[in-house]
Amino acid sequence: MNYSIFQFLNNLAEHYDWIDDLMEIFAQDIVWIMLAVLVWLWFTGKEANQKLVFFSFLSASVALLIASLIISPEVNHARPFVEHQVHQLIPHAADASFPSDHATLAFSIAFSLLWVKRKLGVVMLGLAVLTGIARVYVGVHYPGDIVGAMALSxxxxxxxxLVRGYLDSIPLFFIRIYRKITSRILHVHDK
Incomplete structure (x- = not known):
């Protein structure tokens, strides 16, 4: 089933250049848009937003560490282009594919926002799903790699x-440092 769904999505590639170009952008660049949203949230200066950014980065970091240090080496699943003839639209190393790092990052951000800012979280979840579908379309991941990333995230x-209340002092520490730095910069600029 994993391969059948992969074949269906990947066989859509290389028929229309504009769709291929769009899917390449989705596969590689949506995560940058998502990260830019987090940067914007941080620079709103609102403590609640800054804590949300911190916990989003924490979630993504923990998920990516678990994926790269534990799951990926243990499962060691080959990428589709290693095992099959595929329409590979973007270059990629022939390393382990499960779970997808791009999808792990995208879904970690999306779910972190979803718990606190529903509307923005839903938009980000849509972007994460697009990232996952595009990673399959361009031939570098199986659907199972995306589902695994989603479950981990x-x-x-x-x-x-659920444990953020116990960790509150950590983001507050970074927020205080940020505010001290920005107030000094603004104070120097005003002189």
Whole structure:
């Protein structure tokens, strides 16, 4: 089933250049848009937004560490282009594919926002889904790699959300440092 869904999505590639170009952008660049949203939230200066950014980064970092240090080496699943003839639209190393790092990052951000800012979280979840579909379309991941990334991200972000009250002093420390630096910069600029 994993391969059948992969074949269906990947066989759509190389028929229309504009769709291929769009999917390449979705596969590689949506995560940068998502990260830019986090940067924007941080620079709103609102403590609640800054804590949300911190916990989003924490969720993503923990999920990516679990993926790269534990799951990926243990599962060691080959990428589609290693095992099959595929329409590979973007270059990629022939390393382990499960779970997808791009999808792990995208879903970690999306779920972290979803718990606190529903509307923005839904938009980000849509972007994460687009990232996952595009990673399959361009031939570098199986659907199972995306589902695994989604499950890992959901678990990690939910755990971080549930324990965030115990960790509050950590983001508050970074927020205080940020505010001291920005107030000094503004004070120097005013002179």
């Amino acid at each position: 959901l678990s990690t972000s939910l755990i971080v959300f």
